[in-house]
Amino acid sequence: MCHVSNTLMSILNMGTLGISIILIFLSSSLPVCGDILKTPLLFFGVFLFTMSLFALIGLCCRISTLLWLYLFVLLLMIIGLFCFSVFSFIVTYKGAGKQVPDRGYKEYELDEYSGWLKKNVVNDKRWVKIKSCLSGSMLCMNSEPPNGNGNGNGGAVAKAAADANARGSDGGASEFYKIRLTSTESGCCKPPSYCGFEYQNRTYWTVPKGAQITQADDCRAWSNNQTELCFNCGSCKAGVLDNIKREWKQMSIILTCILVFLNIVYAVGCCALDNTRAYRYHRAYP
Incomplete structure (x- = not known):
């Protein structure tokens, strides 16, 4: 898998770029009154967009340090998304009309x-x-x-x-x-x-x-x-609160799908990092 990992990683990061743009759009379309997800969702979309650009630069220029930093931050993001998904389920479990x-x-x-x-x-x-x-x-x-x-x-x-x-x-x-x-x-x-x-x-x-x-x-x-x-x-x-609860549940489903996708990106990214290191090693010591 590693010999095609760089190409696959580039394709996946184009996907994350698209996801980040969708998240930014969703944040702007949320109701103005009372929704506290608006700012965090906008921040997450912009952050994911920036990370995807860094990953593409690292892949194109074969900069292993940049890829290592990207994967480290991506791992933290995956852990954070998982914790938020659990938290949102807990706080929206109660309440119904x-x-x-x-x-x-x-x-x-x-x-x-x-x-x-x-x-x-x-x-x-x-x-x-x-x-x-x-x-x-x-x-x-x-x-x-x-x-x-x-x-x-x-x-x-x-x-x-x-x-x-x-x-x-x-x-x-x-x-x-x-x-x-x-x-x-x-x-x-x-x-x-x-x-x-x-x-x-x-x-x-x-x-x-x-x-x-x-x-x-x-x-x-x-x-x-x-x-x-x-x-x-x-x-x-x-x-x-009931309106926010429904929106949070819908958002949790979307974020869970993103979480699965980011796990795939992370796995492929680890292979891409190894491939980049091997490429640089062979260039340095032919």
């Missing part, structure tokens, strides 16, 4: 998710930025709310406007309840079902006459103000 009876969507609770994700992804400092991003992203796709805010005590005029909006654009509560909302939409754009609020339109919900708001934090946190909605709710944080 709960199906609500007679609803097309699921609802999410923050306590269901990994402590590491809660501490490092949706902590108070990061959540300020995520909430601002969600608020400005038009995530909930609703027109301007009727006059009134808070928990739905905007008066008769506000309710009439809300009813008109519901009939005109949202198709009413029965239609809304059939919608398959994303985890972020379900957690951030409406109050949890257990609050018992009445649907007026997608982002305007009122407290039934004579009813009292439950003391649950998310029910008290809901606001009909379109810049607030349920962005202060635990359900919103849980929805964001």
Whole structure:
């Protein structure tokens, strides 16, 4: 195998160049709000691109020192990817949405998710930025709310406007309840079902006459103000985490495939290094 290892190694490194470009593209296409994989993925893509160039230079110029350094760094990368794959599986193992009876969507609770994700992804400092991003992203796709805010005590005029909006654009509560909302939409754009609020339109919900708001934090946190909605709710944080969890699982599959490919590159690279050393030895001592 060693006599063709340099050629095969060159072909494989052209492959890693392509993979690095794909990773850089993926990092730019990840959602802006709350995804902490964006920067590490971009760094990994650029790093892999640089390493592949060094390997190609080492192979073309038969520089054994450069190839040795490349293989050493590649081994560290393989170990790092393996550790990250195990870590990502552990932190995304917990957490899932709960199906609500007679609803097309699921609802999410923050306590269901990994402590590491809660501490490092949706902590108070990061959540300020995520909430601002969600608020400005038009995530909930609703027109301007009727006059009134808070928990739905905007008066008769506000309710009439809300009813008109519901009939005109949202198709009413029965239609809304059939919608398959994303985890972020379900957690951030409406109050949890257990609050018992009445649907007026997608982002305007009122407290039934004579009813009292439950003391649950998310029910008290809901606001009909379109810049607030349920962005202060635990359900919103849980929805964001559920979305991140799915993305991490998909990314773990991709990284596992890359890990297998890099192991092949490493094995071929060891042969290429031996071949390069033998070539230089024969040149020096014919």
